[in-house]
Amino acid sequence: MSVKIVGMVLAGGRVDELLVLTAKRPKSAVHVWGTYRIIDFALSNLMYAGIDVVGVLSQYRPYSLATHLGNGEPWDFIGRSRALRVLSPFRGAADSDWYKGTADALYQHIDFFERYAPELVVVASGDHISAMDYRPMIRQHYATGADLTIALKRVPRQQAHLYGTAVLDPSGRVVIYQEKAPNPKGNLASLTVYTFNTTCLIERLKQNAREGTTFQIYSEIIPRMLAERANVFGWVFDGYWQYARTLDSYYAANMHILDAEAPDLAAWKVRTNLNPDTPGDPVPAVFRPSAQVRSSLICYNAVFEGSVEHSILSPGVVVERGAVVRDSIVMHRCRIGAGARVDRAILDKDVHIGSGAQVGRGEAVPNERHAHTLSGGITVIGKGTHIPADLHIGRGCVLATDLHESDFSSARIPSGATVGL
Amino acid sequence: MRPAANTLVMLLAGGVGSRLNILASERAKPAVPFGGAFRIIDFTLSNVMHSGLEMVGLLTQYRPLSLMDHVRNGQPWDLVGRTRGVRILPPHTGSKDADWYKGTADALYQNLGFMQDYRPEKVLVLSGDHIYRMDYEAMIAAHEAQGADLTIAAMPVPWDETDRFGVMVTGADGWITDFQEKVKHAKSNLASMGIYVFSYPVLEEELLAVVAAKQGFDFGKNIIPGMLGRRKLLCYPFTGYWRDVGTIRSYHEANMDCLDPASGLDLQQWEIRTAPDVPHIGDRAPAILGSRASVSNALVARGCQIDGEVVHSILFPGVRVEEGAVVRDALIMQDSVIGKGSRIEYAIVDKRCAIGADCVVGRGPGVPPNREFPGHLDCGITLLGKGTAIPSRTRIGGNCILYPGVNLTGRALDDLADGETIME
Numbered sequence: 001m002s003v004k005i006v007g008m009v010l011a012g013g014r015v016d017e018l019l020v021l022t023a024k025r026p027k028s029a030v031h032v033w034g035t036y037r038i039i040d041f042a043l044s045n046l047m048y049a050g051i052d053v054v055g056v057l058s059q060y061r062p063y064s065l066a067t068h069l070g071n072g073e074p075w076d077f078i079g080r081s082r083a084l085r086v087l088s089p090f091r092g093a094a095d096s097d098w099y100k101g102t103a104d105a106l107y108q109h110i111d112f113f114e115r116y117a118p119e120l121v122v123v124a125s126g127d128h129i130s131a132m133d134y135r136p137m138i139r140q141h142y143a144t145g146a147d148l149t150i151a152l153k154r155v156p157r158q159q160a161h162l163y164g165t166a167v168l169d170p171s172g173r174v175v176i177y178q179e180k181a182p183n184p185k186g187n188l189a190s191l192t193v194y195t196f197n198t199t200c201l202i203e204r205l206k207q208n209a210r211e212g213t214t215f216q217i218y219s220e221i222i223p224r225m226l227a228e229r230a231n232v233f234g235w236v237f238d239g240y241w242q243y244a245r246t247l248d249s250y251y252a253a254n255m256h257i258l259d260a261e262a263p264d265l266a267a268w269k270v271r272t273n274l275n276p277d278t279p280g281d282p283v284p285a286v287f288r289p290s291a292q293v294r295s296s297l298i299c300y301n302a303v304f305e306g307s308v309e310h311s312i313l314s315p316g317v318v319v320e321r322g323a324v325v326r327d328s329i330v331m332h333r334c335r336i337g338a339g340a341r342v343d344r345a346i347l348d349k350d351v352h353i354g355s356g357a358q359v360g361r362g363e364a365v366p367n368e369r370h371a372h373t374l375s376g377g378i379t380v381i382g383k384g385t386h387i388p389a390d391l392h393i394g395r396g397c398v399l400a401t402d403l404h405e406s407d408f409s410s411a412r413i414p415s416g417a418t419v420g421l
Numbered sequence: 422m423r424p425a426a427n428t429l430v431m432l433l434a435g436g437v438g439s440r441l442n443i444l445a446s447e448r449a450k451p452a453v454p455f456g457g458a459f460r461i462i463d464f465t466l467s468n469v470m471h472s473g474l475e476m477v478g479l480l481t482q483y484r485p486l487s488l489m490d491h492v493r494n495g496q497p498w499d500l501v502g503r504t505r506g507v508r509i510l511p512p513h514t515g516s517k518d519a520d521w522y523k524g525t526a527d528a529l530y531q532n533l534g535f536m537q538d539y540r541p542e543k544v545l546v547l548s549g550d551h552i553y554r555m556d557y558e559a560m561i562a563a564h565e566a567q568g569a570d571l572t573i574a575a576m577p578v579p580w581d582e583t584d585r586f587g588v589m590v591t592g593a594d595g596w597i598t599d600f601q602e603k604v605k606h607a608k609s610n611l612a613s614m615g616i617y618v619f620s621y622p623v624l625e626e627e628l629l630a631v632v633a634a635k636q637g638f639d640f641g642k643n644i645i646p647g648m649l650g651r652r653k654l655l656c657y658p659f660t661g662y663w664r665d666v667g668t669i670r671s672y673h674e675a676n677m678d679c680l681d682p683a684s685g686l687d688l689q690q691w692e693i694r695t696a697p698d699v700p701h702i703g704d705r706a707p708a709i710l711g712s713r714a715s716v717s718n719a720l721v722a723r724g725c726q727i728d729g730e731v732v733h734s735i736l737f738p739g740v741r742v743e744e745g746a747v748v749r750d751a752l753i754m755q756d757s758v759i760g761k762g763s764r765i766e767y768a769i770v771d772k773r774c775a776i777g778a779d780c781v782v783g784r785g786p787g788v789p790p791n792r793e794f795p796g797h798l799d800c801g802i803t804l805l806g807k808g809t810a811i812p813s814r815t816r817i818g819g820n821c822i823l824y825p826g827v828n829l830t831g832r833a834l835d836d837l838a839d840g841e842t843i844m845e
Contacts, residue, residue: 034707258709265706266724266739282695283688284457284722284735285708286680295712300458300723301689 003053003081004120005138006113007046010102010192011039011126012059017246017373019421020382021348023401026058028126029065030250031331031349033257033265034299034314037068039126040272043084047075047271049134051122052082055112057105059089059098074273087112101215107205114202121201123194123217129253130191130241131268137195137235144172146233147200148225151193153237162245163189164218166234174232179218188234190218191241200230246373247380251346254312254329257297282315290321306336320355328360337389344395345379354389354405362394365416370398377415425473425558428618429541431532432469433525434462434549435482440668442797443806443824444771450667451549452487454754454772456679456688457720457735460491461666462549463695466507470498470694472557474545475505478535480528482512497696510535524638530628536621544624546617546640552675553663554691557616560657564618569655571623571648573597574616576659585665586612587641589656597654602641611656613641614663623652662686670800673769676735676752680718705738713744729759743778751783760813767819768803776805777813788819788839798822 011028021030028039039056046054054077058065065086071077072084087109089098099105106123113121120141122134132151141149152166167176167186178184194217196204204221212220225232240263244250256262274282282300287293291304298308299315306323316333319325323336328345336342337355344360353359364377374380379393382401387393393413400420413419438450445453451462469477477500481488494500495507510532512522522528529536529546536544543564545557555574564572575589588607590599601607617640619627627644637643648654662685666672678684705724710716715730724739729746739756742748746759749766753759757770760778768783776782783803790799798804798820806825811817815829818839823829827843837843 265709266726268706269704270706271704282458282723283693284720284737286689287716287719287721287731289718291717293716294710294714296710297707298710298721299707 003116003118005051005122006116006118006120006198007051007054007122007124008106008109008113009039009042009046009054009056009124009126010105011042011056011065012062012099012105013127014060015127015245018244018250019247019370019373019398020380020401021247021250021346022060023382024061025064026060026062026127028058029068030127031314032129032254034297034312035274036270036272037065038129039065039068040270041129041131042124042126043069043075043077044270045130045132045134046122046124047077049122049138051134052077053113053116053118054084055087055109056084056126057087057099057109059105062086062088068273070273074271085112101212102217103205103208103212103221104215106201106217107209107215110202110205113198118198121196121198123192123196125192128191128193128241128243131239131263132191132193132237132241133239134193134195137193137237140172140233140235141195144233145231146195147197147231148222149195149233149235150174150177150222151191151237152188152234153191153241155187155189157187160184160187160189164192164222165189168234168236172233172235174226174234177222177226177232188236191237192218195235247346247370247378248374248376251329251376251378255310255327257312258295258310288321291319306338314349323353331383344377345381347381348383348385348401350384351381352386354387354391356390357387357392359387359393360395361392362415365394365396367396367398367418368416369418369421374398382420425475425561427542428474428545428561429536429539429543429621430469430474430477430545430547431529431536432462432465432477432479432547432549433528434479434488435485435522435528436548436550437483438550438667440797441666441672442669442794443804443822444669444672444769447484447807447825448487449481449483449485449549452484452491453666453672454737455552455666455672456676456693457722457737459688459693459695460487461552462488462492463693464552464554464691465547465549466492466495466498466500467691467693468553468555468557469547470500471692472555472561474557475500475502476539477507478510478532479507480510480522480532482522482528485509485511491696493696497694508535524643525640526628526631526644527638529624530632530638533625533628536625541621544619544621546615546619548615550667551614551663551665552686553614554661554693555616555659555663557618560616561618563657564620564655567595567655568653569618570620570652571645572618572655572657573645574614574657574659575611576614576663577610578612580607580610583607583610583612587615587645588612591656595656595658597649597656600645600649600654602639602646611658613645614659615640616657618657627652669769669798669802669804673752673800673802677733677750679720679735680733711744729761737772750785754807767801768805770805771807771809771825773808774805775810777811777815779814780811781816782811783817783821784819784839786819790840791820791822791842792840793842794822 015027077084164179165184242253285302288305293308295310301316305321306319314332318335320338322339332349340353366375377395379397381399385403388405394415434451436450438445587602588609664675678686708725711728714727720735722738728744729742734751737754741758743761745762755772757774763780766783767785786801801819803821810828816836822842
């Protein structure tokens with residue numbers, strides 16, 4: 001069986017900076033905008049680009065990701081010649097092992113895409129929030145006769161050092177590529193989305209497996225192709241793209257959906273797996289007579305008795321009477337007890353806030369131990385943690401997953417503190 | 422083995438629902454939307470699933486398209502597998518006596534071949550027209566324990582409504598001694614819920630007999646009265662929330678019961694399943710409430726965008742309530758738009774209606790009945806059919822009906838008085 005293009009999604013990484021949010025899931029499975037997981041964007045983009053076969057490379061704690069992907073049905077990747085497969089590291093051949101890098105992950109699964117004999121392999125990142133139509137990139141790839149086409153986006157000069165950057169000649173050929181250089185020559189940032197000719201990719205991966213040291217596409221495959229004057233072109237994308245590398249930027253990326261210039265989710269039609277992990281089905285959100293909810297994104301199975309302002313609430317959230325939630329991201333099945341207050345916080349799934357407790361009070365300070373990812377005064381509480389009634393938690397705090405009422409001995413957690421990590 | 426094993430479900434879903442008027446003019450009654458995310462048949466299919474039943478024959482007849490799209494292969498209710506499934510049974514031709522279903526008993530008679538293939542011990546006959554949560558397994562267990570030929574579920578109804586039901590008289594041990602179908606001055610207020618457990622050989626014999634007699638083809642009118650005295654008929658009493666949503670008033674009330682924790686109808690507790698990923702619903706984004714939104718005592722489904730005020734109402738997926746609009750005591754179905762400053766009160770707005778700015782639709786109870794259909798619509802509710810378009814500043818009274826697809830744009834109409842109907 002042959003298909004023209006196979007998609008390979010890199011979805012295995014943890015991204016340590018997201019701390020408790022990626023304690024139990026890879027970054028690609030982190031939730032965003034209420035009902036979505038980050039990988040939904042790459043999968044929807046591949047589906048809308050007409051790509052029929054997709055391999056998802058997964059390594060770190062893949063259970064929630066595998067459950068979410070299922071058999072690929074939410075993205076129509078089912079049928080005789082359509083498929084979605086979760087590709088894990090495996091043992092058996094002498095050279096297989098945990099993935100050492102993106103190039104190594106692809107190398108270990110050459111068998112998968114070779115079986116479909118595609119002309120092209122599109123490599124996408126599963127941890128970007130983007131509305132990218134891959135078809136213009138693919139058309140340009142054919143038109144230029146490229147071996148590799150790299151998706152690029154113009155970024156502000158002062159941010160360019162955070163990315164791999166390219167300089168193009170007038171024909172679109174990549175003449176310089178620098179990975180996170182302190183003073184890069186260009187400001188076209190790589191979005192780590194690549195279109196490869198299949199024969200070229202296989203050859204490069206095999207060569208890299210023999211001779212590589214970092215086994216990364218960006219640090220070994222691309223520089224070597226440029227050095228050998230292979231046909232490497234850039235395709236410049238100017239649509240919606242967000243990448244959260246810190247907890248602060250994750251918070252901002254989420255909240256962006258409430259802004260006036262936010263993308264129109266209804267028109268975008270991002271697909272997700274609707275199989276809820278609750279026994280019942282999506283019951284519409286219930287607003288009791290005492291509810292006051294505005295400037296917010298809300299989902300099914302929620303029950304509102306209290307107040308919510310400028311927040312993002314996932315399915316199954318319960319806000320009890322007299323509770324107030326502001327400027328926060330509240331994930332699946334969290335319960336905000338009567339009279340509790342939650343300000344500028346990220347609550348992962350199944351967090352319970354006891355009645356009268358206060359989260360995110362006090363002055364905005366960076367987290368004492370994790371200021372590199374959490375400096376804006378947001379408090380983050382890990383999955384399944386239960387906050388006792390009347391406890392006061394400051395700003396810029398991080399609380400681990402699965403803490404229980406008995407794990408808290410004081411009545412107050414000061415701003416900037418880290419608990420249980 | 423669970424009592425439900427070896428029981429085949431025959432679900433009568435052909436209902437015409439004529440008293441639901443335009444809500445059921447383009448879809449079978451079981452396919453009428455309910456509770457912001459569901460269709461009426463979801464309640465019966467979810468009961469089937471929770472009761473451990475595995476195989477369902479779904480008898481369709483009237484406008485089955487929305488129903489078939491919805492039920493598909495039964496997957497949302499876990500009715501898929503080697504021995505689990507939903508089979509759609511439309512009327513068919515081929516043998517000399519096959520034809521449109523002439524009645525509930527005829528519908529089953531025409532599908533004797535389907536039932537025989539499964540060689541069931543018992544058949545559970547259901548309809549897809551009611552809102553309730555019931556454990557059929559307990560009823561089947563009672564049928565077996567008592568050695569009944571037919572067990573009928575029943576519940577007490579107000580005496581002034583007995584003429585709408587089949588009613589039964591029972592002895593102290595629950596055996597049925599008399600049965601009256603929709604009569605004035607009934608002997609009992611114990612009403613049949615149209616839920617029957619038959620021992621299969623008995624069902625087959627009775628169907629063959631009633632068809633041979635050619636006197637009528639209905640369970641309530643022909644089969645059950647004919648079995649009295651000859652067979653063992655057991656009454657299975659039920660006392661929970663149960664509503665026949667066959668009229669506009671009862672349909673509106675049952676929907677509003679979803680908002681009242683004391684009503685006994687609890688969508689979350691009941692674990693009602695639906696087919697959420699059918700096209701046009703599956704890819705909905707979460708709902709967004711704007712900075713001027715005010716929503717209380719309401720259900721809001723996926724994909725809604727609310728910038729106005731919503732009180733005591735149910736919004737289905739993708740509804741838009743623009744700034745300054747007020748929606749009160751209303752059901753607004755999928756993808757309808759309520760324009761800026763408009764006021765919708767005591768109304769049922771079907772799918773994809775476009776209501777312009779500063780309109781007034783509906784007035785509330787206490788207005789004269791609909792002149793065309795006084796029997797269907799006298800409770801004050803105004804019905805807007807699927808896809809109606811209403812230009813800005815239109816005023817429509819109570820008990821009005823606008824037929825599906827009616828477009829008032831560009832028509833020089835005065836305000837629509839209470840009780841008016843516009844058909845095209």
